[in-house]
Amino acid sequence: MRRIEHILRCICFVALFAMGAGALAQPVVTKDGNGFATSVKNPYDYAITIKLFFDDGTQRSVDLQPGETYDNIGQNCKSMTCNCQDWSKGTIYRRAATAQSVTHDNVKREDNGSTQETSKTDADEGSRVEPKSVREAPKKSEELPPLITETNIETVPVEYVGWRNKPTIMHDFEDFLERTSYYSLEKIQQERQDIDESINNLQNGIADSKKYIEALRLVKATMASNLDGNRENKDKFIDDFLGQYTNSDSDKTSLREEMSAQLDERLAQHEENLRVLDETLTAWEASQGKTNWPLIALIAGLVTAGIGLVFWYAKAKKKNAKRVKNRSNAYQGVSAQEASSAIVVRRKTTSILKKQSLENVVDNPAYMKIDCAEFCQQSAVRRIYIKNTCIKDIYNMYAEDLRNPENPKEDGCMVLGRWVHDKENDEYYVSLEDVVMPGDDAVFAEQELNFGGKIKLKVSERLRKLRRETDLQYDMTCWVHSHPGLKVFFSNQDTSVHMQLRHPTHPRFLTALVVDILTPQQELGIFTFKPDGTINSHNDMLRTYSLEEFYKWAIESERNTFKREDHYNTLALARQHGDDCNGVHLSNGAIIDMSQIVVERSSGNAGIVHGFIQREGKCAEIAVTKICQEESVPDSEPVGCFIIAQYCSIPTVRRAIEPYIGKIRFALVYSAADGMVTTIPILNNELVTDESYYGEQTLEDLKIWTRRRR
Numbered sequence: 001m002r003r004i005e006h007i008l009r010c011i012c013f014v015a016l017f018a019m020g021a022g023a024l025a026q027p028v029v030t031k032d033g034n035g036f037a038t039s040v041k042n043p044y045d046y047a048i049t050i051k052l053f054f055d056d057g058t059q060r061s062v063d064l065q066p067g068e069t070y071d072n073i074g075q076n077c078k079s080m081t082c083n084c085q086d087w088s089k090g091t092i093y094r095r096a097a098t099a100q101s102v103t104h105d106n107v108k109r110e111d112n113g114s115t116q117e118t119s120k121t122d123a124d125e126g127s128r129v130e131p132k133s134v135r136e137a138p139k140k141s142e143e144l145p146p147l148i149t150e151t152n153i154e155t156v157p158v159e160y161v162g163w164r165n166k167p168t169i170m171h172d173f174e175d176f177l178e179r180t181s182y183y184s185l186e187k188i189q190q191e192r193q194d195i196d197e198s199i200n201n202l203q204n205g206i207a208d209s210k211k212y213i214e215a216l217r218l219v220k221a222t223m224a225s226n227l228d229g230n231r232e233n234k235d236k237f238i239d240d241f242l243g244q245y246t247n248s249d250s251d252k253t254s255l256r257e258e259m260s261a262q263l264d265e266r267l268a269q270h271e272e273n274l275r276v277l278d279e280t281l282t283a284w285e286a287s288q289g290k291t292n293w294p295l296i297a298l299i300a301g302l303v304t305a306g307i308g309l310v311f312w313y314a315k316a317k318k319k320n321a322k323r324v325k326n327r328s329n330a331y332q333g334v335s336a337q338e339a340s341s342a343i344v345v346r347r348k349t350t351s352i353l354k355k356q357s358l359e360n361v362v363d364n365p366a367y368m369k370i371d372c373a374e375f376c377q378q379s380a381v382r383r384i385y386i387k388n389t390c391i392k393d394i395y396n397m398y399a400e401d402l403r404n405p406e407n408p409k410e411d412g413c414m415v416l417g418r419w420v421h422d423k424e425n426d427e428y429y430v431s432l433e434d435v436v437m438p439g440d441d442a443v444f445a446e447q448e449l450n451f452g453g454k455i456k457l458k459v460s461e462r463l464r465k466l467r468r469e470t471d472l473q474y475d476m477t478c479w480v481h482s483h484p485g486l487k488v489f490f491s492n493q494d495t496s497v498h499m500q501l502r503h504p505t506h507p508r509f510l511t512a513l514v515v516d517i518l519t520p521q522q523e524l525g526i527f528t529f530k531p532d533g534t535i536n537s538h539n540d541m542l543r544t545y546s547l548e549e550f551y552k553w554a555i556e557s558e559r560n561t562f563k564r565e566d567h568y569n570t571l572a573l574a575r576q577h578g579d580d581c582n583g584v585h586l587s588n589g590a591i592i593d594m595s596q597i598v599v600e601r602s603s604g605n606a607g608i609v610h611g612f613i614q615r616e617g618k619c620a621e622i623a624v625t626k627i628c629q630e631e632s633v634p635d636s637e638p639v640g641c642f643i644i645a646q647y648c649s650i651p652t653v654r655r656a657i658e659p660y661i662g663k664i665r666f667a668l669v670y671s672a673a674d675g676m677v678t679t680i681p682i683l684n685n686e687l688v689t690d691e692s693y694y695g696e697q698t699l700e701d702l703k704i705w706t707r708r709r710r
Ligand SMILES: [Zn+2]
Pocket: 010, 481, 482, 483, 490, 491, 494
């Protein structure tokens, strides 16, 4: 039973990409009644079955092997269903029987996939689609041959019409965004890289910097106007997209919100690009008439290293001209703005924004190092570095599940980190650092493991924050899910998720962890790409690991990497110190725990202080991680008592700590009367009465300290 359940879960895990339960896709209807769907192709690496529904009411089932094309449809096929998970990748080859049935107009509509292409104002730029068919076979509508023969079949993206479930629509939307010239993440990254590159060119001293700057000013103006236009047009853009679905209004309202957030996020990225360019130009203007050095110094921090001297301006000009020529055929009347935006939007082989480095990871004891040769024979990833906090987060996520097996809250997560590509050996080094949990739209029901759409937003927000704060390139480097009681393996569905999560230009650094949380040691398998781009399967696995062991290591390593500067030592100002309790270092979390307990409880022994002891010579430094009611918590041991009293009186404290003498090393006493927190060491099992050993701070000061750190 569990196995079946799990397999269902696995199937539905694809819902990560916003598929609902049930593997059957909604009926697909070709929108354009004039076009004959004469062929259909299976784009997957597994067999599928499609069901064709014809005009005359008859139907037919067709089994298609991977890559196989069925081109014997023979009559007007109006709709079809498919038993695959993501039919949007499929293509229908449409072929017209006569010149009359393929008019200029109808080809154009088909070319644009689902919708839009209604008005072609500049503000509409974002809604313009560049369908695959145009890129792959740049056939101009004006040049359409009168009769489309078998040798020049048009490839038409499959269209969805009618009701679809909400997650699927979000998925369609994201796919659709990737096909637009404005909202595509790839394009946004290219834009940024082009800006970086042009800054770099300035730094390297371009031949004609004056003209170059002029061109950049034009680019800036175009970007600003595109940004405004798309902002204004946002609602219409969403409405147009939703127009193709017949879902209920309440469905659409919630979708609209989600889509709007999605677009805002991407607009913000464009804005950030614009800001960087603007800064450069401002700096340039400021340095006009002087030497170039101040500018160089200023922009040096902005550019990514390693880009050679490229005469971008000349290249861009040529490219621009070519683009305008190409496009003017496909779209009548390319505006000047569209043309100049082509200067910055250029296809590149990489889309790296920030510096890529694992420098502070390689010898860092906070990271567990795993050579991939340990668990598989061939791997595109050479070594994985997993941060201790990341291991703890994954472990805790499943610990929650195990405590509450009836209603598991989380079944998987995504992990962000860094990666470096060793070009010489074509191998990747990857770090796993920051866990992102699914959003509240995730559904973890019995037969559904649906990560929802919000996790994608969370991931991109977190990435942006990490990149900004560290100035390093972060990406999604891993995803994690559980096979409760089913052993560790990589299912076909897991493979398809993995394929979809790949980085667009460096597809092979992504890793995956599969945990069987119902084995005693919480068996864990690591899956990576092979050098040829396929994924290591269960059969390739040389060994598995234990999440339990990983966790123990993480706790240990955290102790070893205890950082004083991340803690507040309440005994720092005491005039005397005892060896058994030389310092009491409160973590942020412990201070927050303390302030919460003070609100909830009024007197007596209010909580157990947990933490660990860090020996430095013969002195014991005590790191406090948590204060709570429980006597034992998994990551640490009891080290003290937290007592609330009206005043700090020794007899009261002595009574309160009595049951714990022999186990603890200090008492933290909060005096309600003056808000003071007093740390009283316990030396030789005796509460110290000499006040020169005490530490005193107000709780308010401690709270202010935590805020400052944030
Ligand atoms: Zn699975």
